[in-house]
Amino acid sequence: MLSRACSVLFALLLAVHAVLATLTSLKKPFWFDELFTVHAGRLLHSGRLWQALYDGLDAMPPAFHGLNAACAALIADPHLAYRLPAIAGWLLATSGLYAFGRGVRGQAAGLASVSLFALMPVSLYGSEARPYGLLLGVTAWAMVCWLGEKRHRWLLLLLPLAASLHYLAPLTVACFALAEAVHYGVHRQVRRTVWLAIGLAAIPVVLTLPTLLHARAESGAQHWARPDIRGIPYYYGNLLGLPLYVALAAIPAGLALAAYGVRRRRQEFFLLFPMLMLPLMGLGLALLSGGAFAERYAIPVVLAAALLVPLSVPRFPSRAESLCAAGLSAAVIWFAAAGAVRLVRLPPAEVAARESPLLTSARHAPGDGLPIVFANSLDFLPAAHYAEPALAARVYCLADKDAAGRIGNTADNARLMLTLRRYADLNIAAPGPFIAAHPRFYVLTSGLPRMNWLPAWLKERGYRLQRQPDSQLLLAEP
Template sequence: MTLTALPPPSPHIETTGRLGLNREDTLTIALFTLLYAIPVAHSAVSRAFWLDELFTYYIVTMPTWAGTWDLLRNGPDQNPPLFYALTRLVVGVFGESEWAFRLPAMIGYWLLCLSLYTLGRRIGQTSTTGLIALVTPLVTGTGYYASEARPYGLMLGCLGVGLVSYAFIDPAEPPTWQRRAVLGLGSTLALAMAFHYLVLLPIGCLWLVEGYRTWRTRQVRWRVWGALAAPLAVLAYNWPLLTEQSKLPYWKMSLRWSELSEFYWWMVSPLTGLAFLTLVAVVAVIDRLGRRSRHHPSQEEAQPSAKLPSEWLWLGFVLLIGLPVGWMVLMKVTGRTMFTPRYLLPAVVGLTLLVMYVVGQLTAHHARWVARGIWTILAAVALWTGLQPWQLVLPRTEAVSNLPDPNQPVLVDCVMYLQLKHYFGDQLPRVVHVFGVLTYPQPEDPSRGLRAILGNPRAPRFEAPEAFRTAHDRYYIVCHKVHEARGLIQYLERLGTPVVKVTDEYLVYDFRWSDIE
């Protein structure tokens, strides 16, 4: 496969043809891969599993595949089975370490970055727009999911390859290449659907963009529509499983409009993300002011690097703005609460496209400054991370340790309970979780939800409410200082329940059941 370059309109514009890589591209990808692997691998090695990752752990480590399938139907997760089958295979090869469970996500997210790089070189036509596309997903808040033992990284990787395929369905390409691109589009989007059902949201955004293109050109690309509809076949295949999974009530009890702004802040708020976006914004302002101050700018200074095709600029707005806002409105209208940042991760692709557009307007001189700044940020993060200890950081136990009565049970929520039992086991024998207390509402059927993980012999045991209250009139209650726990905290305060410990995250109460009788 050869690289076909179009004649550049100015000396600093570099364009790529089909999917070939020149030496600069190879060096860029190699250096990025190194700077990507250091912080992502460090996070995968050092960060303890949290609740959702422990669900992955219990599903994957079921003794038999039949048991895994039962947990998929009745357990707390609501994802397709392919992710768990792949993780089971990886863990079987590399062992049950944190990084092995997270390896699929690490590779999938890396594939997203490389796919966006190819896309940036294809539609942005310069090395700087390609670099922007390569780096944006890593430095923003969504980069957290590059090292989480969940299906989001794999889903995003497949989505990225699908976007590249979509970009190469171009009349300027040979018919054979176009057919391959259509096949790649349909197969990768279908594979993304096999990893997570909610990839249907960004696929729906692609439907809107293709509809816009159809309206603008007055030409219907039937093969493209067929490829864009391919994921529906995977959804239909998994529909019986999804129907069973959907019977489990969703964990969130309420939904606030402010969560929409919180999502955007979460996405851009990491220090690396703020530094990256500030760099682009400052250079863009300097570039604009510099052009206005010169009456006779040189050709290189006046020539923008590149402009994004209108379909991709439109897709950027739809993914970044339409996807989160539209999903929030839909949830509010339907009375559902399924709004959380991890369901809206494809919005980072929209952010990438819009930042590419901004950088594409810069002169070559200022674009080079952006590139230098990006490499500096990545190198600084990799150096700082690489110097940190490469060892697992265990969950904190100060909230359940050194309490006045060491023989009194300590009641914690399911998140803390599963973490502590996974990492400390019998070292904290007084720590318990009572089903239905300090947790979100769960179905009455004991074979559903959290109770289903008891089918895994490694899972810790929950206490039955009636038996626990009969056996213990007095126990400690550990309350997390979050919105969902405020009701319980207010209730305990009205009872006058004494606080015996306060930490950064928790309040510990000394509760007597007889006080409310």
């Protein structure tokens, strides 16, 4: 009876998440990073995608953008189309965790794993037009296939696909290589199919390496995600949703579990331990290579964390385990269903974006035809995307790497906007030529102070900035 209840709860959890992710996709406007996915996907048909990625337009490999372009060609609503790979990936990750946990310790462990996974803050990537949700799904099923001898042939597809989705995904493949090396050391068995799959995963890495190296050279040392060894507890804490002192305990706990797994010949721990170390591996690679690193680049660590808890606790009577797992999953389903009900009442993404406070402020600008410059490029891109044509024609972004780096330490953001200008029909300009053509204009400030370097730059050049009545707008005059 409890076994059947666990199966029903898992099916409900999967269904509720599918509904929640779909509603979120339809109701949530695109944000800055997602709009780079949209613009890059549109370049595939014109044959300019590879060149744009080579120039550093986006840090995601071409396979990811090709998949998004295919979805956009099939689905009318772009918010659902560009987020569909993430939704599918999240459902795959959930089912993969359940299959892994059930295969090792039974249905209760599988259900507990997916419930913990659903509670982690990375759940937002299950409905975001970036590759992280899909990477989780592909990795989760690669883990399942690695565990079962009869499924090894699927690794020939899954590991190369994972390596094609993100430039740091090869580190996840390296975790499989480490696990397979430990398996050989313990069992003295060469599993050729697994090693062949690991070798095939190197092909997309080699093909996209020139693009990655050139894009990194374009970004230089001013990338927004500069690696910092002091950020280790934050990387773990932000991914797993744990307090910092708990996140710090993840590393020694992982070491202890690895030793236990090798001693007991528990194959699942051969793989889970290196995956738990992914943030450290990514940080180390970034520091050695001069590249970038943010915690989400090591997102498969959440799969290992979600599995390690139910697989590591001492065994209890099966009835008690099933009741605990069922209670946890029922709570997750309840909160997810409540979230879905709230989303139903919200307006569609297009309407919500056009009614945003920033676009409303821009819309209330005097009808004198003066340009409206968004000081924060993070807000400019959504505004330009959703504004009605008449307003979009007035909306500008000014980008200067030197000024942005000197005043706000945001040179890489300015570089991104200048690169995007070459591939999208947007009002992005260098400050000098712009103020020569438009001596008077409005400035709209928003968000983090460091992103709003433009007012300080204008004051350095003797501009006066006058706050407009009942508005966020500043009138800039020489």
